Amino acid sequence: MKATEFDTKFDNGEKITDLLDLSQVKHPGYEQQHIDVGFPTWMIAALDQEARRLGVNRQSIIKIWIADRLASLSR
Numbered sequence: 001m002k003a004t005e006f007d008t009k010f011d012n013g014e015k016i017t018d019l020l021d022l023s024q025v026k027h028p029g030y031e032q033q034h035i036d037v038g039f040p041t042w043m044i045a046a047l048d049q050e051a052r053r054l055g056v057n058r059q060s061i062i063k064i065w066i067a068d069r070l071a072s073l074s075r
Protein backbone atom coordinates (compact mmCIF):
# COMPACT_ATOMS: atom_id res chain seq x y z
CA MET A 1 0.00 0.00 0.00
CA LYS A 2 1.29 3.43 -0.85
CA ALA A 3 1.64 6.07 1.83
CA THR A 4 -0.97 8.25 0.16
CA GLU A 5 -3.53 5.43 0.34
CA PHE A 6 -2.70 4.88 4.00
CA ASP A 7 -3.00 8.61 4.73
CA THR A 8 -6.36 8.75 2.99
CA LYS A 9 -7.69 5.84 5.05
CA PHE A 10 -6.47 7.53 8.23
CA ASP A 11 -7.94 10.90 7.24
CA ASN A 12 -11.28 9.22 6.48
CA GLY A 13 -11.36 7.67 9.95
CA GLU A 14 -10.98 4.13 8.67
CA LYS A 15 -9.45 1.45 10.89
CA ILE A 16 -5.74 1.27 10.07
CA THR A 17 -4.31 -0.71 13.00
CA ASP A 18 -4.65 -3.96 11.04
CA LEU A 19 -2.30 -2.45 8.45
CA LEU A 20 0.46 -1.76 10.98
CA ASP A 21 3.19 -4.06 12.29
CA LEU A 22 2.99 -3.31 16.01
CA SER A 23 5.52 -5.99 17.00
CA GLN A 24 8.39 -3.50 16.98
CA VAL A 25 6.63 -0.58 18.70
CA LYS A 26 8.78 1.15 21.30
CA HIS A 27 7.75 3.63 23.96
CA PRO A 28 10.54 6.19 24.43
CA GLY A 29 11.60 6.43 28.05
CA TYR A 30 10.09 3.05 28.95
CA GLU A 31 12.94 0.83 27.84
CA GLN A 32 14.08 -1.58 30.54
CA GLN A 33 17.47 -1.12 32.17
CA HIS A 34 18.64 -3.56 34.79
CA ILE A 35 20.33 -2.46 38.00
CA ASP A 36 21.58 -4.36 41.03
CA VAL A 37 20.40 -3.16 44.41
CA GLY A 38 21.26 -4.78 47.70
CA PHE A 39 18.60 -4.93 50.43
CA PRO A 40 18.92 -6.12 54.02
CA THR A 41 17.25 -9.50 54.63
CA TRP A 42 14.57 -8.00 56.86
CA MET A 43 13.55 -5.67 54.03
CA ILE A 44 13.40 -8.52 51.51
CA ALA A 45 11.21 -10.51 53.90
CA ALA A 46 8.87 -7.53 54.29
CA LEU A 47 8.78 -6.97 50.52
CA ASP A 48 8.00 -10.63 49.91
CA GLN A 49 5.23 -10.61 52.50
CA GLU A 50 3.58 -7.54 50.94
CA ALA A 51 4.05 -8.92 47.43
CA ARG A 52 2.31 -12.18 48.46
CA ARG A 53 -0.51 -10.20 50.06
CA LEU A 54 -1.05 -8.26 46.83
CA GLY A 55 -0.53 -11.29 44.57
CA VAL A 56 2.47 -9.84 42.72
CA ASN A 57 6.16 -10.66 42.66
CA ARG A 58 8.93 -8.84 44.55
CA GLN A 59 10.09 -6.89 41.51
CA SER A 60 6.58 -5.61 40.85
CA ILE A 61 6.08 -4.31 44.38
CA ILE A 62 9.45 -2.53 44.26
CA LYS A 63 8.56 -0.91 40.91
CA ILE A 64 5.10 0.10 42.14
CA TRP A 65 6.43 1.70 45.31
CA ILE A 66 9.25 3.54 43.56
CA ALA A 67 6.89 4.79 40.84
CA ASP A 68 4.43 6.03 43.49
CA ARG A 69 7.20 7.83 45.35
CA LEU A 70 8.58 9.45 42.19
CA ALA A 71 5.09 10.54 41.14
CA SER A 72 4.53 12.16 44.52
CA LEU A 73 7.75 14.14 44.13
CA SER A 74 6.62 15.68 40.85
CA ARG A 75 3.30 16.98 42.20
